[in-house]
Amino acid sequence: MKTLIIFLCVLLSSASFSRPISYVGGHTLMANSGSLTDNIYWHYTPNINYSVGLDYQRDKVSNEYFPSARFTYLINRKNTAKSQRNLYLKTGVGLNDSNNHFYSLAGDWETRRLFTSFSLKQSSGAGYDMFEQSVKLGVAPYLGDYGDLHTWLMVETKKNDLGNKRITYPVLRLFKGGALIEMSYHEKTDWDVHLMYRF
Amino acid sequence: MKNLLLLSLLISSTAIYAGHHEQHDMNSMHSHEGHIHNEMVNGKNIDVDAQRFDTFMIGIDSNAVAVVSVQGMVCDFCARGIEKTFGKDKRVSKIDVDLASGKVLLAFPVADDIDSADIRKKILNNGLNTTDIQIVGK
Numbered sequence: 001m002k003t004l005i006i007f008l009c010v011l012l013s014s015a016s017f018s019r020p021i022s023y024v025g026g027h028t029l030m031a032n033s034g035s036l037t038d039n040i041y042w043h044y045t046p047n048i049n050y051s052v053g054l055d056y057q058r059d060k061v062s063n064e065y066f067p068s069a070r071f072t073y074l075i076n077r078k079n080t081a082k083s084q085r086n087l088y089l090k091t092g093v094g095l096n097d098s099n100n101h102f103y104s105l106a107g108d109w110e111t112r113r114l115f116t117s118f119s120l121k122q123s124s125g126a127g128y129d130m131f132e133q134s135v136k137l138g139v140a141p142y143l144g145d146y147g148d149l150h151t152w153l154m155v156e157t158k159k160n161d162l163g164n165k166r167i168t169y170p171v172l173r174l175f176k177g178g179a180l181i182e183m184s185y186h187e188k189t190d191w192d193v194h195l196m197y198r199f
Numbered sequence: 200m201k202n203l204l205l206l207s208l209l210i211s212s213t214a215i216y217a218g219h220h221e222q223h224d225m226n227s228m229h230s231h232e233g234h235i236h237n238e239m240v241n242g243k244n245i246d247v248d249a250q251r252f253d254t255f256m257i258g259i260d261s262n263a264v265a266v267v268s269v270q271g272m273v274c275d276f277c278a279r280g281i282e283k284t285f286g287k288d289k290r291v292s293k294i295d296v297d298l299a300s301g302k303v304l305l306a307f308p309v310a311d312d313i314d315s316a317d318i319r320k321k322i323l324n325n326g327l328n329t330t331d332i333q334i335v336g337k
Binding site: 077082083112146148 | 270271272273274275276277278279280281282283284296297298299301323324325326327328330
């Protein structure tokens with residue numbers, strides 16, 4: 001059970017990481033390393049409205065592996081001259097056991113200076129359900145041009161109905177070209193590092 | 200110790216790029232001195248940063264250029280997608296993406312190759328919207 005909970009938590013957290021749909025024909029490769037799990041997630045965007053992907057996760061405690069398939073659908077997008085707003089439906093299912101699955105409603109609004117996102121997620125397994133909500137706020141301390149190193153200082157807060165405790169922690173996001181690194185730290189979960197490359 | 204490391208990362212990345220962008224600001228001020236590119240095409244003024252346009256045109260003086268105004272282009276991933284998409288188009292000789300102004304410059308050696316509908320479709324395939332396309336040098 002503990003392993004399953006860890007699996008679902010990380011599966012969900014990486015699902016909310018960053019732009020889940022690329023340009024048409026674009027691939028995205030992500031890697032995540034935390035105190036309990038490591039995972040690699042690849043997704044492909046065949047159509048501007050959705051992406052499909054595969055996730056492969058290793059539980060560091062039990063040394064078990066959990067492959068899963070993912071699907072993300074763009075419900076709505078609003079572009080303006082200075083901003084972009086998105087609303088996504090995300091889902092994933094375990095390839096070893098289809099009883100392990102999740103679905104999520106996520107949204108973001110971003111300008112070159114400000115970022116905000118939310119996520120509502122329901123995950124289920126054998127005899128197990130969890131609902132989690134999260135919000136992330138960010139600001140860019142400077143405005144970079146295309147090709148520069150871009151920096152985001154962020155704060156994320158999360159709460160699920162298992163622990164029923166809210167955790168809030170700082171996040172540093174750096175990206176340049178097609179590469180992105182995001183680091184977060186919380187005293188209970190220690191460091192969490194995400195890497196992403198879009199090609 | 201870990202908190203100190205995180206704080207150091209934040210401060211150093213911010214400090215490095217604060218300096219970098221002071222230089223950008225000064226460049227853009229100079230670009231408006233003696234460089235006017237308000238060319239009239241179909242009765243419209245070309246709305247593009249003059250110095251950026253001059254730099255873009257180096258080595259491609261005989262090319263026609265599509266100046267594309269784009270909505271929703273707020274991050275490097277958007278810009279990279281546009282560059283990748285048009286980079287695969289053999290008709291396009293040079294690409295410039297300006298996040299600040301929301302402009303994309305596309306150079307075409309053969310002016311007749313400029314297909315506004317195709318440009319709009321490619322921008323849309325990046326999840327963005329085209330609001331205007333102006334042609335310079337056609």
